[in-house]
Amino acid sequence: MIDWFGSAVGSALTAALLLGISCGVLGTFVVARRMALTGDMLSHAVLPGVVAGLVWSTTRTPLVVLGCAVVAGWLGSVVMQVILRTTRLKPDAALALVLSVFFAVGIAMVSRYQPSGVQAFLFGQVAAIDGGDLKLLVWVTVVVLLLVPWGFRVLRLVSFDPAFARLLGFPVRWVEAGFFLMLTVVIVIAMQAVGVVLVSAMLVTPAAGARFWSRSLSGMVWVSCVLAVLGGMVGVWISSVRTGLPTGPLMALAVTVCFVVSAWFGPEGGWLQRRLRVLRERRRIAGEDVLKRMWHAEQAGGDAGGVSVRVMKDLKAREWVGEGGLTEAGKRHARGLVRAHRLWETYLTERAAFKPDHVHDEAERAEHWIDDEQKRDLAEKLGFPEKDPHGSPIPPEEGTGGAE
Amino acid sequence: MNVPALETHELSVSYRGKPVLHGVDIEVPPGTLTGIMGPNGAGKSTLLKAVMGVIQPDSGWVKLLGKPLGEVLGRIGYVPQRESVDWDFPVTVFDVALMGTYAGLGWFGRPGKAERARAMEALEQTGMVDLATRKIGELSGGQQQRTFIARALAQKAEIYLMDEPFAGVDAATERAIIGLLGKLRDEGRTVLVVHHDLQSAPRYFERLLLLNLRVVAHGTVEEVFQPEILEKTYGGKLTLLSDVARRVARGSGGGLP
Ligand SMILES: Nc1ncnc2c1ncn2[C@@H]1O[C@H](COP(=O)(O)OP(=O)(O)O)[C@@H](O)[C@H]1O
Ligand SMILES: [Mg+2]
Numbered sequence: 195m196i197d198w199f200g201s202a203v204g205s206a207l208t209a210a211l212l213l214g215i216s217c218g219v220l221g222t223f224v225v226a227r228r229m230a231l232t233g234d235m236l237s238h239a240v241l242p243g244v245v246a247g248l249v250w251s252t253t254r255t256p257l258v259v260l261g262c263a264v265v266a267g268w269l270g271s272v273v274m275q276v277i278l279r280t281t282r283l284k285p286d287a288a289l290a291l292v293l294s295v296f297f298a299v300g301i302a303m304v305s306r307y308q309p310s311g312v313q314a315f316l317f318g319q320v321a322a323i324d325g326g327d328l329k330l331l332v333w334v335t336v337v338v339l340l341l342v343p344w345g346f347r348v349l350r351l352v353s354f355d356p357a358f359a360r361l362l363g364f365p366v367r368w369v370e371a372g373f374f375l376m377l378t379v380v381i382v383i384a385m386q387a388v389g390v391v392l393v394s395a396m397l398v399t400p401a402a403g404a405r406f407w408s409r410s411l412s413g414m415v416w417v418s419c420v421l422a423v424l425g426g427m428v429g430v431w432i433s434s435v436r437t438g439l440p441t442g443p444l445m446a447l448a449v450t451v452c453f454v455v456s457a458w459f460g461p462e463g464g465w466l467q468r469r470l471r472v473l474r475e476r477r478r479i480a481g482e483d484v485l486k487r488m489w490h491a492e493q494a495g496g497d498a499g500g501v502s503v504r505v506m507k508d509l510k511a512r513e514w515v516g517e518g519g520l521t522e523a524g525k526r527h528a529r530g531l532v533r534a535h536r537l538w539e540t541y542l543t544e545r546a547a548f549k550p551d552h553v554h555d556e557a558e559r560a561e562h563w564i565d566d567e568q569k570r571d572l573a574e575k576l577g578f579p580e581k582d583p584h585g586s587p588i589p590p591e592e593g594t595g596g597a598e
Numbered sequence: 599m600n601v602p603a604l605e606t607h608e609l610s611v612s613y614r615g616k617p618v619l620h621g622v623d624i625e626v627p628p629g630t631l632t633g634i635m636g637p638n639g640a641g642k643s644t645l646l647k648a649v650m651g652v653i654q655p656d657s658g659w660v661k662l663l664g665k666p667l668g669e670v671l672g673r674i675g676y677v678p679q680r681e682s683v684d685w686d687f688p689v690t691v692f693d694v695a696l697m698g699t700y701a702g703l704g705w706f707g708r709p710g711k712a713e714r715a716r717a718m719e720a721l722e723q724t725g726m727v728d729l730a731t732r733k734i735g736e737l738s739g740g741q742q743q744r745t746f747i748a749r750a751l752a753q754k755a756e757i758y759l760m761d762e763p764f765a766g767v768d769a770a771t772e773r774a775i776i777g778l779l780g781k782l783r784d785e786g787r788t789v790l791v792v793h794h795d796l797q798s799a800p801r802y803f804e805r806l807l808l809l810n811l812r813v814v815a816h817g818t819v820e821e822v823f824q825p826e827i828l829e830k831t832y833g834g835k836l837t838l839l840s841d842v843a844r845r846v847a848r849g850s851g852g853g854l855p
């Protein structure tokens with residue numbers, strides 16, 4: 195234990211682990227609330243406070259530095275609110291304004307006072323995180339881990355619909371203040387590991403990747419913790435064990451790799467899943483087109499022509515086609531398609547001023563995408579037509595009689 | 599003595615010195631279904647926000663169920679305007695419906711069986727059970743509105759404020775929603791609905807509040823739904839009033855003369 199914390203790599207890895215958890219949890223809320231720029235503003239706005247803290251406390255007591263930084267971050271938020279309330283500036287412009295002014299003041303203070311230890315805050319230096327910092331980080335992580343799951347429901351409600359939260363009697367202002375306080379603290383600590391510019395990477399990237407794995411906010415919190423911890427620790431490991439390159443950029447890059455992998459393979463709208471869905475829909479449409487052809491042929495007593503083995507297998511798997519030709523389910527589905535096709539043709543000619551000889555191709559595409567509810571809505575809007583613009587009968591809604 | 603469900607007294611609201619509502623003075627009797635109507639920018643949403651305490655009025659006060667808002671929190675329900683919701687927020691339909699039950703839970707209580715049942719029942723009433731696990735961003739306009747109506751139903755509030763629940767909704771859903779609102783009214787709840795369509799208004803509501811920067815008329819449909827009153831509401835003859843008011847506000851604020 196002692197050895198672990200004592201060794202530079204050990205304490206750096208521990209810091210990455212704890213930071214990953216805090217950044218993962220809070221970052222999820224930051225992303226869900228579209229506050230990524232606010233996070234960036236905070237990380238820059240705290241700089242004057244950090245410098246003041248370092249100058250004031252020459253022994254670099256973590257709590258003093260943190261306290262001063264939080265005050266500066268809070269000031270930045272207040273100035274931002276005042277700008278929004280009294281001018282016509284939009285939030286993005288106000289953020290940029292506060293960010294640059296506060297950061298400029300901070301940099302000016304750095305060159306005036308030259309406090310020791312400020313390099314870590316500017317460029318990040320996990321090795322500079324010592325025992326005192328680690329202890330503080332442990333406490334912060336514990337608070338985040340206790341407070342957020344406990345108040346998760348309320349924090350989500352306040353984030354999603356503050357007006358409703360207020361109506362239910364929740365103290366929206368206090369919840370928001372608490373969230374901002376925690377966010378500022380985590381940002382100040384993360385700064386020491388990755389530097390002022392890359393804080394956003396630790397805060398935003400894991401949570402953005404988590405969107406590809408989970409549809410609920412609670413699921414996102416878990417995934418984003420895992421991604422942040424994984425990326426952070428891998429970054430530290432590559433930097434200190436393998437290459438000796440600076441840690442901050444490597445952590446940011448490792449987290450970004452996690453994001454890219456998520457965007458490819460995540461089941462919630464990842465590239466692979468979207469690709470598979472397109473292929474699946476194409477197969478369905480090809481099958482439905484053949485089904486319709488077979489149905490028309492059966493109605494007319496003619497021949498449906500050749501059908502590829504693969505499509506036929508598909509149709510059988512869906513139980514639209516059996517041994518003796520179309521099944522009942524197959525016929526019903528085919529009638530549904532024809533109904534959609536002819537309703538859509540009628541709608542386009544009657545309501546959208548298409549020429550009757552121009553609507554077939556449109557309807558050929560649309561018929562695969564009109565669900566039962568929309569068919570009902572279309573029929574109602576059109577006054578329950580019985581013939582399409584070409585005079586062909588529109589099959590009635592199933593279950594209302596007259597179909598068989 | 600019948601306490602009005604909603605009472606405002608000389609309520610005036612402005613955004614950054616630009617006056618939006620002047621001296622709104624209304625009393626809405628409990629157990630009624632009221633349509634709030636007026637042209638775009640008339641201040642309908644603003645009135646609801648002032649009632650909910652989202653914006654501070656310049657002057658005047660609001661009482662709900664005879665008390666200031668702070669004493670009746672949890673008993674007031676609200677369906678937001680579609681544009682004001684972040685549809686990308688990662689919550690499911692069921693999550694939203696469940697939020698309606700939070701009032702009784704306090705800070706750290708977890709929704710239990712009873713709350714889940716209530717949310718599910720509300721989703722049933724709005725025909726959204728099959729979509730309960732969908733993300734709200736993946737819904738059609740009508741389904742999105744039904745989700746928030748379900749949250750309102752789950753809340754079992756005494757007063758409901760709804761901002762354009764019929765915007766972007768198909769005909770069948772609109773009928774279903776108005777049916778649900780009628781039921782809420784029959785249970786003795788008070789419902790105020792911002793509405794746009796003049797044609798359906800007299801069928802849907804028993805009372806109307808016609809608004810255009812001030813109250814043009816307020817009363818039962820028979821009293822209010824008159825051609826000359828509607829002309830006054832929608833006729834756009836009120837630009838002078840707002841112009842002058844803006845100049846007065848600037849003058850007293852030390853700005854332009
Ligand atoms: N947040 C805001 N800041 C400044 N002006 C606003 C804001 N919200 C609404 N307004 C203005 O107040 C007026 C009334 O708006 P609103 O109450 O939304 O009208 P309605 O809902 O009747 O269409 C409009 O002119 C609108 O431009
Ligand atoms: Mg509005």
